[in-house]
Amino acid sequence: MSLLLIPLLGALLMLAFVRGEAARPLSLLAALANLGLTIGYLFWYNPNNPYLMLADFSWIPQAGIRFKLGVDGTGLAMLLLTNLLTPLIIGSTYSRKLPGVFYGLVLLMQAALVGVFTALDGIVFYVFWELALLPIYFICAVWGGEDRVRITLKFFIYTFIGSLFMLLGLIYLQQHAPGQTFDWADLMKADLTPGASTWVTLAFFLAFAIKMPVFPFHTWQPDTYVNAPTGGAMLLSGIMLKMGIYGVIRWMLPLSDGAAQLYPTFIALAIVGIVYASVIAIRLQDIKRIIAYASIAHVGLIAAGVFVGNETALQGAILQMLNHGINIVGLFFVSDIIENRTKSRQLNELGGIAKQAPVFAALFMIIMLGTVAVPLTNGFAGELLLLKGLYEYHIWAAATAGLTLILCAVYMLRIYQFAMFGPAKALTEGFRDVRGSELIVLGVIAALVIVLGVYPQPVLDLTKAATGLLLEMK
Amino acid sequence: MTATLFYILALVSVVGAIAVIAARNPVYSVLCLVVTFFAIAGQYVLLNAQFLAIVHVIVYAGAIMVLFLFVLMMLNLNRESEPLQPTLIKVIAVASGGMLLLTLVAALRGVERIPLAGAQDTQLGLVKNLGRLLFTEYVAPFEISSILFLAAMVGAVTIGMRSKSDKREIINHL
Amino acid sequence: MDNTITVTQVIPIEMYVWLSAALFAIGVTGVLLRRNAIVVLMCIELMLNAVNLLLAAFSTYLSDASGQIMVFFIMVVAAAEASVGLALLVMIYRNTKSVDISFLNKLKW
Amino acid sequence: MIPWILLLPLLGFVFSGLAGKYLPKALTGTIATGAVFIPFLLSLTLFGRLGQEPAMTVTLFDWLAVGDFHIPFSLLVDRLSVWMMLIITGIGALIHLYSIGYMHDDARFHLFFAYLNLFVFFMLLLVMADNYLILFFGWEGVGLCSYFLIGFWNQNPEYGKAARKAFIMNRIGDLGLLLGLFMLFQLFGSLTYSEIFSRLETMRLAEGALTVATLLLFVGAMGKSAQIPLYTWLPDAMAGPTPVSALIHAATMVTAGIYLIVRSAALFQLAPDTMEIITYTGLATSLFAAVIGLRQNDIKKVLAYSTVSQLGLMFLALGVGAYGSAMFHLTTHAFFKALLFLGAGSVIHAMGGEQDIRRMGGLKSRLPQTFWTFVVGTLAIIGFPLLSGFFSKDEILASVFLHSSVLWGLALISSAITAFYMLRLFFLTFYGKFRGTDEQSAHLHESPLMMTLPLMALAVLSAAGGLINLPELFAGDSGQWLANWYEGGVQEFQSAGHQLSHAVEWGLMGMASFVAIAAIGICYQIYVKKADLPREDVALKGWNRWAANKFYVDELYDAIVVRPLEKGASWLHGVIDRRLIDGFVNTVGALPSRISRFARLLQNGNIAFYLFGMVLGIILILILNFVMGTDLL
């Protein structure tokens, strides 16, 4: 419960009272406190007793809604993701405009995300799911770029429509659940006809697919990322889209028996998305946009793995969610540093940064390698498991999805080549190397990239029991 | 005799009503409406609702219609040349009214199936009977309608009063 | 009046329903047809009277006095409405020198 | 001790990378060299210990365990891997030493050594892995280091492009390898070598499954070892500093494919179709690259194509099942190719960066040490009798002959071409008159001892390396030390020599020697006596022109892969993504506003109209409820 309350109260305090410089350190403090708490939970967690209840009390008894929060290994992994990335995100952003509000919103977002990842009640889940949308909407629309209002609204409505269908799905489930409650376990036992199961699954899919996003529901995403302030883009890509994947794992997979015929389509869409987004990323000029499409591709792989839903793929997906979160935050931070110093994100205007800023270049390289999934970086372990899971589904699935290994190398190396290598250009002359908090944040990210790559097993141990249970439900 | 009376009164009321909406001069409309009201009062008598008939004549023909006439005169609207709706709208209006009548009649075809009370209580419409009812069973609405009156009174005064404090030139908006 | 033939014996209730419906429809037609606000108001009164007539008829045919009570209340309301309505008309006339409802179309879309 | 072999280069990498900037170059270089040389010594002791025990395994930790997918991070040292370790660390140490001199003037000296150390780490990981996945770590890791080092001079966009090309082409192969691993796991339930090979005997495998799996492994090998069709990156990789070319693109990394197949010999043995494909791929690559090599003028490019060609030869050997021969050639090739590259490096160093052999000539007297070592290297590669290349190549040719005489003939032609282009290179570089600028001429100098010392060491090895596995013909079974040694530890090794009669063997050897010697004569005539200089590319005609332009393979790939991909990317983004999908989304999104434009006109402000709407509503409700169905409810 305090996991939820620390950021929530922090956010309210920030929004109401804190103005000016103090905002960043204070919010960082709150986020770090939450991280500490999460780590405490990690030690406390006993895989033999899968659910660690955080809160459970009656909320709206008339509708069978309890305020029930609890985590299993999967949830803990997601909590770790959220609470690990939030301090990094806070550390990597500077808001000169209304810092109190900005960091307050970030903390609010964190609270909502914690709620999403711990909710064990359908409505609680839905409420947090949507609550997470509000702060990010404001962050993007207030601090965003040129065309922010229109694009952010599109993003909001697009994802909102999807979620509404999920809500309908939840309501339908509840009305057919044995206990007529929204309790997760009860919902998953809902007695559905195959037709109903199909519709419910489709409704859930729509919500999750838009959030992730899965091809062809992805078009909101690149524009939003490009126009969002970097902190917003980090929140969106690092944590928020994981909501969709987590949603599939917790809310969609366990009830899929009647809708099994849909899954091949889902998998196909996810895989098409991988190749599609990767190919598009090859020719773009805007670094942020490339990262956005890269994110679609990577998430496509995770999504494909989740839809396949075997143990390997699921574990890989959870691991990869964590890894992708770390990497993408790193990438966005890198692009932010570049943009701040050169006032440009266009590859053809950049070059030669490596020579000016060797430390930056090295850290960027490590993060990039994590993204490209070179062994002994974090990206590899996750993608390995995902591809293996896909292979277990079908060899061609793995082979096609595996193209990401090649194409990702193509576009990421291209970014690196054009931004960092080659002769320096007018904009990149005198590029200052990273120091201070930039160095700390990038360093932490790079260290995580390597540590999780060399020894991913702890994360997998964490999620092992939980995925096992989820698979049994199916 | 009763039946004949009924038909005559019905005819008068309908013709009167049509005249109300057809007359070009509003004053004629008022007068025709008064005729219609009288015909309706006749129906009340036929229906053994004598008190109702009296009150009807007093309130409607006596008070409300006079009020109308008064306003008409005050506003000096007793002209023949008042603007009329375009023909198309006239046609549509009449057609709509006709349609409404048709559908109402069609919808109400089965009315005779209602079991009606066999014995008629001729004392029903007398003031004694109604008065007792009004002050026993219907005392609550009776009292509450006082709020209605009060509100209407206050409202009419508020609206009808020329505003004192206003010094602004009224833009001739219309 | 014991010796007179009561209307309930010779006229079926249907006739009253039709008559009221006709008056009501005429009232509605008038509301649609006329532009003079006062006439429109009269047409509304006509509609109310159609209702009153029907109520009285039902009251007699059903031998239930509450219908007639209702007629009183309707009269009350009609009077109140008429007074407020006329006050409104006067006010508008003061402002616009017209009681033509088709000019009242500045608020739209 | 085994983990330390791995750890030292890694520590060297960390040290050089972090601290090297602030230390004197000599110190950094020495430490980095030590970080490779000490593992060499350690490997030597392991080598000694392996006399008694067949293999040593060390498990460091469980890298990953999901369900039954269990990957321990464990290392295996057996006779095969220790041999590779010796080559890697030994040659690696020499090249480190050489680089101290070669890279002396470079501003990012420390980084260079960091990358080299990292490379050695990954390469060692590759050969020391106990299972395929850890091998894959090393496999990708060396590719990565190769990328770093090819693009070491990253100010030059062309070099960057070459580096990316190398990485991406390797990745294509890696994907194949990865799929192969999945398949192996599916078949055997494990990726650990010993478990797979032990289960191989007891298991009944589906027809063709193993063929597909081995083919996928071979795809990986193709990428790494630059076989057709994934070879074009290697010549471009010459953009890197020359020591890199020597270490990575000649001696070690590119032989990883050979190692992989030798390591998996037990599997390949059961997949004859794959073996067939390997044979032809190897042969074709060998010939094709050799022909291109004939018309290259960049000293390093010639060597690069030569490497491709020689690798092809090794695959040919693998294809016919002569694993021992392949390993033997791998070893000798490592010696002489490293030597040649370092020699070329010395030349380039002396010429101030010039790489075109048309601008060289007459360096024999100016660079004596380089020249003499280069002589040894050249003779070794063309198979001059009794030098290392002679023996190893001879063994391969003998094995191939045993398989098919036609293949043998083609392989011999390939050797002959090899001899031609190497000699062409050699003569044009060292004989005749100096053709460079005066400035270059003034600058010409022999390289420092730091650089010539490794040259000499490698020259010795190139010359005498053949002794480790003398043909049975010369020294009987006991002479075949390497083969015997392998056979003692790895069961799939078989020696082809036993089945050929001595007469045939003499004949084959004679043919090969004749080709080498004849080539020397002819080339001497052409390039020294006649001083026939290669013409400019534009003047070339017919196949010469094709060969000089590498048969336009790069252009072909460009046309059928790269450009369609780029076009497709723009099309997908512009047309499909923006206009079609997003356009659809936006259209749907704008629909309500469009409707709104008209819907609001209903509210036209006219009371009569509103009343009419109400009446219409009433009529419709009544009609729908009562008139349509006469008795609704």
Next chain:
Amino acid sequence: MKALIILALTGVFTLFAGLNASKRSVVQVIAATGLGLALVATIWDRFWAAPFSIGNMLTFDHYALAFGSVAILITLLIVLLGRSGYQGDSENFGDFKALLVFSLCGALCLFSFDNLIMLFLGIEILSIPLYVLAGIRKNYPASNEAALKYFFMGAFATGILLFGITLIYGASASFSLSEISKIASSGNQLPGMLKVGILMVLIGLSFKVAAAPFHFWSPDVYEGSPNLVTLFMATVVKMAGFGAFFRLFDLSFAQISGVWAPTLAVMALLTMSIGNLTALFQTGFKRMLAYSSIAHAGYLLLGILACTRYGGGALLLYTLAYAVATVCAFTVFILVAQEKPEETTGMDAFRGLGRRQPLAAFAMTLAMLSMAGIPPLAGFFGKYFLFAQAFPDYFWLVIAAVVNSAISIVYYFRVITEMYFKPSDGVEAAPLTLPLAYRFVLVAAILILFAISILPGLILSWVG
């Protein structure tokens, strides 16, 4: 009942106090005190008194008291705004307050009627003061027009309603709801007259709640009326309409839902779609809210159609959330509109409000988000319960409602965009002072909104 009496007296006292035009604060205090007392009385009755019935005419049961207390609360908030927000002539200030209170009396009747006569009277008591209130800015043409339009169409609708009541009476020989529902639930073939009557009553009530196609009056009237009156119409009047709707159709005619439900379902669909689609294109804030209130009426009709699960609780929750949000929105609107000339109270009036007056902007944001139904705000729970209970039977309608809610985001967020995201400069950037009463209302509204979202179950059980 206590509340009704207190309110009637309050109205009279306010009238007298208003005779002295210069003593606005006296009027204000009397009205506020009366309303406060009425509120206390209602809540008292709700929790500590037995249900009380007056001769088959009015029954003050939990349902009536719950809705009544909410309506009184909202009126109280409106009255608190009334000092500086009042736009009419100053000599009518007392009348204005009194008429509001009288109108509220009508609303209370509509929550508690037991007899069709009371329904009719309640509607009239509610409406007649409103006709006047709409036109209380006597010199403002739009106000005149609004009043007249409202009056004519209201009177016309009254005619329809009365015709329906008459027909029901004809079929059942009584105005008493209990008698009528006896006939309705007798299981015999229903008289045709009853069916027609019920539909005509439905139409009459639909007019009051502005359900399509009887919604035409509402945008024009909302736009033209003085702000406070519009606020009252959008909140209390709408609530009263739905209170009556529910009481009539769900508590009395539930068994014969086959008669009215199909019609109502189509109307619900039309209402929410027309409301939302038209609101999209609006540039004026009041008019936009008018259309949005039509859309909300559409959703609320879902609560009339299906009240199986939560009874009137869902309806109460929704109307409360909606009304409080509307109060918030109007409070802020009145604040920013004060410094604008009448004709330009478009969305841009809110520009830069996020900096000029953060509290007001925050309240406005909450209001908009709540109306859009975005969790975890109050409006979401309102929608949730309505949709959830309608879901099994009116699946298609719920989907339409869901799509409509998504569309509605566009226009609600336009306000937020203006407040926070559009650059502001010059006069638009100057800080805006917030009068104490406004501050109080806003804080109260925000607290209520949060309270609803934290404990929706409590409101839900309010009527039970």
